[in-house]
Amino acid sequence: MVKFLPLKQAVAENLNDGDSVAFEGFTHLIPTAAAHEAIRQGFRDLTLIRMTPDLIYDQMIGMGMAKKIVFSYVGNPGVGLLRRARDAIENGFPRPIEVEEHSHAGMANAYEAGAAGLPCAVFRGYRGAGLAEVNPNIRSVTCPFTGEVLAAVPSIRPDVSFIHAQKADRKGNVLVEGIIGIQKEAVLAARRAMVTVEEVVDTFDDLHPNLTVLPRWTIAAISVVPGGSHPSYAHGYYARDNAAYLEWDEIAANREKFQAWMQANVIEKSADDFAARVEHLRKAA
Amino acid sequence: MVKFLPLKQAVAENLNDGDSVAFEGFTHLIPTAAAHEAIRQGFRDLTLIRMTPDLIYDQMIGMGMAKKIVFSYVGNPGVGLLRRARDAIENGFPRPIEVEEHSHAGMANAYEAGAAGLPCAVFRGYRGAGLAEVNPNIRSVTCPFTGEVLAAVPSIRPDVSFIHAQKADRKGNVLVEGIIGIQKEAVLAARRAMVTVEEVVDTFDDLHPNLTVLPRWTIAAISVVPGGSHPSYAHGYYARDNAAYLEWDEIAANREKFQAWMQANVIEKSADDFAARVEHLRKAA
């Protein structure tokens, strides 16, 4: 049953060295605060799963925390490459990293199958695609009615998933709204799930019945971290800090600059620092 | 592209003798008015697809319109049996009827696969179940990663689906809310879809972004039929007429009584009669 905890404790209780972990968020609601807390606690040998690895995985990879990455788009969306991830893949710096690469369709179906308790996902995909030749986890099944050959990938079942959401009620039910991405699936596919939220409200009684609400018993821990998604955004709270994404391209281009930035902005900071980072973005939301 | 039409014309343009057709609605939002219009127009040799056939299929079967029924629960929910369907299955009256029976999980997955453009659905189901022995459309595939044997059923792709929904905007986008059931899948799985709605509003600009909205280009025709779901209900408009479901049990028990009821309440009526039937149920909604 869900517990409300300080972020430091919630991360410590739910993440372990060697875990497979998904910090999900499809551009929107990226759980940056939780990722930064994981960086501060210095976990090792993680298998990092995410459709769009983005800045937080660039940071974790750059800090040498990942032994493997499972992804479908390892870019800085709209900006370009992820330079720490590149350095790890191309040069094995700061450590070699294993790569399992899928398409978005493959990852989305794999999360869906994980949430659905299935061992694999079946879909029409990867036809003529090079990934099918380099990823042994892309296989096929044959439709027993039509004979059509369909793609199959293993379902994603992380040891733990972290997501950021708009709000929880006092009982611990969690609301995700706007671009809902893959968050519900990431939570339901995981053995345990940890959620950071912008705020806690008394009840969800006034919510529309068809919104994306995760019942309290699907979540292990909730931490209240206003701004916890920055430089991503929280629909209804603050806008995306596009400039920070543009700026990241320069920071990550240089190993030393990266380390200095991480020291100043992550290692020496805490979850409490996020609220101030989004202050100027609130009006735009 | 969607057209707003009178119900009579919308049904005439979209349904044909011999079609496979789904009039969907999971207890909520059952498209009774559309079904009654189909009965008045006297279509023949239909393959009727629906998870919970309910009163409207009992009526269509009793009128001899169906050559086959595909379903997962052929009962009057909370009341008991569907007596016209029973008469057809047990006695071939008024005509013999072919039966393809699934579980809810099988039908729900088959609609989902139809909406997803797949030839079949794959799920964990029918283990130890007698249906797997009597329905040749229940087969299996083997997970290429774990070796687990999973159930497979053909996807559902009706020639045409009919649903009832709360409202359309002037462009023809359609909102379904409350118990959304299988309606979105029924529309997206079908070659063409026809929707009856309670009302038309100017825009959907004030709707929450994550509600179930079917874009106008997924729908062939919309008809405005207030009360068109009676004795089922429309969340936010009128309550379920539970007494009518209880009463149906008696009407359908007798072939002559059934015919007389159909003559008086369907054949001699029109779509315009539905509004009055829900008047007393509006306050309760």
Added chain:
Amino acid sequence: MSELGFTPNEMMTIAASRALTNDDVCFVGIGAPSAACNVARLTHAPDITLIYESGTIGTAPQVLPLSIGDGELCETAVTTVSVPEMFRYWLQGGRISIGLLGAAQLDKFGNINTTVIGDYHHPKTRLPGGGGAPEIATSSKQVYITMAQSKRGMVEKIDFFTSFGHGEGGDHRKRLGIDTAGPTLLITDLAIWKPDPVTKEFTVVSLHPGVTCQQVQDSCGWVVKFAQALDETPAPSELELQTLRDLQARTKAAHEGTGKGKAD
């Protein structure tokens, strides 16, 4: 109403409600299971999660639904999802602790028939069929069954396996690749039954107040096994009985109240 102050059906519903806890996530069928779940919620298990297959998760209806998709289920739910999601993420996803099922025919191993009496292809009586039951029976962690006893209902051999219980008993579930516990509790209007740990045959472990072994046997189509130390089911408490009756009174009023002005 018996001289005991409650009916066998009331005892059945209340006994079933007691088997449910605050932490349970129940997949609820219609009729007795629905009443039992809501009595539990209104008495000792206020935080129990009730899920109806129409997609409503965490509902708290004031009135028992006639169908599994009545409006109040949605209005009082934590969230309402689509039917495919319900069966994929919530049932198949392994999140249901207790699946509640009724039965038209039941055998001693908890196999259930609600499909046909007679041959499937030429039925004597065509029943509604399984609905969600085939996968409720295999994907829920445990299954609780409630039914009123009768020789016609509790039979040596069911006509059709709508949902699989323990099959021929023993490890039959495991042999079919089903890794959930299956039927672990049967509550009738006369007794509480649990499967034998090895054979999986349902065995009477508790008789409801005033019920004799003979009565149980007389209304059951197989030779009944009784536990060595038979309990007596505690009679319904005042609170339980009042809660159930109030619920049923509210329900009756609500369902009849919608009958006027319908198509005539």
Added chain:
Amino acid sequence: MSELGFTPNEMMTIAASRALTNDDVCFVGIGAPSAACNVARLTHAPDITLIYESGTIGTAPQVLPLSIGDGELCETAVTTVSVPEMFRYWLQGGRISIGLLGAAQLDKFGNINTTVIGDYHHPKTRLPGGGGAPEIATSSKQVYITMAQSKRGMVEKIDFFTSFGHGEGGDHRKRLGIDTAGPTLLITDLAIWKPDPVTKEFTVVSLHPGVTCQQVQDSCGWVVKFAQALDETPAPSELELQTLRDLQARTKAAHEGTGKGKAD
């Protein structure tokens, strides 16, 4: 800016926008495709449906998104669905008329590489990868490609098949069981290309104003085929150009405006 009054990139975007109609349902990537789609929407195709893979269906942003999931896409959308639903019901479901793709490397048969330069397992340059592209390329009814020409980008042989175009040409798609049309249009900063009906090799059918065949060949890594009757692409109209420039000005202002006060 050339003496023509518009840049080659502006011409490319505007030529692409003209290929889109009011009835199209477009799956939009980021960069040039997004600009082209929104110029179409703001000029001749107000009812065009734009879908971004983040789940936003029928969006009408005032500002071009930096990512495929910026907030305005959701705020202006007809509806926003989950990512699995997007890929299952909307893309795989066959509802997309035009998939728009860019390319890091492109060959003459419309095969695209955005994954790696060099060997996959020991890449010289690791690029972002395919994202949605592998299935956009096979599930959309048609694929339109936009890219600025260069010898490094338009190559005889791509290093990796991120998404399949016409493979080796001819009926290669059909042989792989792909029943959609694939790349039917390539719009570069210099020309409009269409596949040969039989060989499927991209052939220049129209040169942008002021562009010569030699320029096209000089910035392409394969021997270019030109149509017998070469058209000249009509220059951007005042409205088209103003619409694009206004859109880009709004976009620049919006993206820079969020830069203050960030983590330092």
